[in-house]
Amino acid sequence: MQPMLNIAIRAAHAAGDYISRQVNNIPNLEIESKDTNDFVTQVDRNAEHKIIETLLKAYPDHSILAEESGAQGDSEYQWIIDPLDGTTNFLHGFPHFAVSIALAHKGRLEQAVIYDPMKQELFSASRGDGATLNNRRIRVTKPVNIKGALLGTGFPFKQKQHLPAFQSMFADFFGQAGDIRRAGSAALDLAYVAAGRLDAFWEIGLQPWDMAAGSLIIREAGGLVGDFSGNENFLETGNIVAGNPKIFADLTRKLQPHLTESIKA
Numbered sequence: 001m002q003p004m005l006n007i008a009i010r011a012a013h014a015a016g017d018y019i020s021r022q023v024n025n026i027p028n029l030e031i032e033s034k035d036t037n038d039f040v041t042q043v044d045r046n047a048e049h050k051i052i053e054t055l056l057k058a059y060p061d062h063s064i065l066a067e068e069s070g071a072q073g074d075s076e077y078q079w080i081i082d083p084l085d086g087t088t089n090f091l092h093g094f095p096h097f098a099v100s101i102a103l104a105h106k107g108r109l110e111q112a113v114i115y116d117p118m119k120q121e122l123f124s125a126s127r128g129d130g131a132t133l134n135n136r137r138i139r140v141t142k143p144v145n146i147k148g149a150l151l152g153t154g155f156p157f158k159q160k161q162h163l164p165a166f167q168s169m170f171a172d173f174f175g176q177a178g179d180i181r182r183a184g185s186a187a188l189d190l191a192y193v194a195a196g197r198l199d200a201f202w203e204i205g206l207q208p209w210d211m212a213a214g215s216l217i218i219r220e221a222g223g224l225v226g227d228f229s230g231n232e233n234f235l236e237t238g239n240i241v242a243g244n245p246k247i248f249a250d251l252t253r254k255l256q257p258h259l260t261e262s263i264k265a
């Protein structure tokens with residue numbers, strides 16, 4: 001295994017094990033609001049601290065882009081970290097959240113780990129080496145289009161200005177898909193696409209740390225990931241669509257009539 005992936009896995013386990021121990025302590029946590037419907041607790045911060053400490057102990061010169069503490073360093077190696085993806089689920093004791101860690105080198109994603117501490121599921125990938133779930137190889141599914149497919153999405157609960165655009169996409173896709181899931185952790189949703197548990201996924205307005213690890217894991221599992229025009233800029237626009245190559249093309253085409261001034265790509 002790639003040494004950098006190994007370190008990322010160690011960091012994800014340290015954070016995930018800590019988060020799962022804190023599930024019994026949720027009523028005692030002080031919850032701060034960062035923005036509309038955007039909450040943070042000491043658990044997010046401590047988990048992030050454990051991850052950064054583990055990574056920088058091994059690679060003291062590397063840069064960090066982390067949700068709770070922002071950017072630091074100017075190395076060409078950058079770790080992109082969401083210490084707890086699915087904070088709303090966590091705060092309600094809804095057992096579906098994950099740690100997400102990716103490494104980019106000169107802007108290209110090289111290593112990725114998503115760890116679900118409640119199910120003890122570890123999704124990982126190194127560029128060029130395929131994707132695994134608990135060391136077993138995973139692949140995206142094969143449906144050729146949206147018909148009958150199981151899609152994942154996220155509701156724009158932090159950015160309700162996107163609700164009209166989301167509703168029109170949702171109505172269109174729901175009319176054609178088999179069903180749609182909103183599980184509450186974008187990172188895990190992407191991991192589930194890679195593992196063939198969802199046929200495809202789309203969401204408006206994400207952050208790089210929600211998507212970085214999942215996008216590499218999906219590509220290494222044979223899928224495609226892009227912005228709403230099917231291009232590479234999802235880490236910048238925050239709008240992401242992902243799935244096997246055929247359903248990705250179908251969904252990207254179907255998204256076009258729903259794009260607005262604020263959600264172009």
Ligand code: IPD
Pocket residue numbers: 082084085086087088154155157158183184185186187203205206210
């Ligand atoms: C959120 C989750 C959620 C998605 C939000 C994200 P957080 O991340 O991934 O599923 O719909 O857009 O912000 O705040 O729980 O790390």
Ligand code: CA
Pocket residue numbers: 082084085086209210
């Ligand atoms: Ca997140």
Ligand code: CA
Pocket residue numbers: 044067082083084085086087
């Ligand atoms: Ca988070």
